[in-house]
Amino acid sequence: GQNIDQPTEMTATEGAIVQINCTYQTSGFNGLFWYQQHAGEAPTFLSYNVLDGLEEKGRFSSFLSRSKGYSYLLLKELQMKDSASYLCAVRKGGANNLFFGTGTRLTVIP
Amino acid sequence: DVKVTQSSRYLVKRTGEKVFLECVQDMDHENMFWYRQDPGLGLRLIYFSYDVKMKEKGDIPEGYSVSREKKERFSLILESASTNQTSMYLCASKGTGTPYEQYFGPGTRLTVT
Numbered sequence: 001g002q003n004i005d006q007p008t009e010m011t012a013t014e015g016a017i018v019q020i021n022c023t024y025q026t027s028g029f030n031g032l033f034w035y036q037q038h039a040g041e042a043p044t045f046l047s048y049n050v051l052d053g054l055e056e057k058g059r060f061s062s063f064l065s066r067s068k069g070y071s072y073l074l075l076k077e078l079q080m081k082d083s084a085s086y087l088c089a090v091r092k093g094g095a096n097n098l099f100f101g102t103g104t105r106l107t108v109i110p
Numbered sequence: 111d112v113k114v115t116q117s118s119r120y121l122v123k124r125t126g127e128k129v130f131l132e133c134v135q136d137m138d139h140e141n142m143f144w145y146r147q148d149p150g151l152g153l154r155l156i157y158f159s160y161d162v163k164m165k166e167k168g169d170i171p172e173g174y175s176v177s178r179e180k181k182e183r184f185s186l187i188l189e190s191a192s193t194n195q196t197s198m199y200l201c202a203s204k205g206t207g208t209p210y211e212q213y214f215g216p217g218t219r220l221t222v223t
Binding site: 008031033040041042043044045048087089091096097098099100101102103 | 114141143145150151152153154155158160168200204210211212213214215216217
């Protein structure tokens with residue numbers, strides 16, 4: 001299998017910034033995804049990184065360092081609705097399937 | 111928008127029953143996937159299909175089979191349900207090439223008693 005590690009839980013304050021880290025060890029790496037999943041709902045796509053660097057999309061940004069096997073998701077100006085699980089997933093080679101980490105449950109408090 | 115639907119949100123079955131979970135997507139995607147999601151274990155791939163009548167085993171295929179007779183529909187079959195198959199089952203679909211993201215259905219929470 002693939003080694004994909006994320007913190008299990010995080011708590012942050014409304015209006016603050018939070019960084020959720022993901023490390024991976026895999027051969028044939030060909031991209032990293034972040035998904036958001038609210039309790040009882042389907043995961044929804046947030047971002048995709050295949051090259052090193054930062055991709056910004058509104059309040060959310062995702063960073064990748066392939067040499068370090070490391071990614072993070074940065075959430076700015078946190079809102080209560082950002083309370084959810086955030087899933088990191090790795091794509092290998094030309095594969096159609098993804099390998100998911102166990103997810104990080106983020107709780108935003110007032 | 112891509113829409114992936116699953117036949118049931120909640121399902122309760124007895125041990126030994128044959129269970130069918132259905133998934134339908136409306137975007138003409140070639141690839142479809144079945145995952146199960148358990149606390150502390152994340153999403154694990156059971157089976158996927160890259161074309162009609164084609165399938166490949168994922169990480170945990172034991173106790174499951176699949177069927178893809180039409181492009182838009184992918185079925186997961188539990189031949190003889192067991193209590194350790196109590197889980198959330200998520201279906202996803204994806205086209206070929208970019209974009210590479212998978213689109214998920216709302217999930218079926220299956221309880222086997």
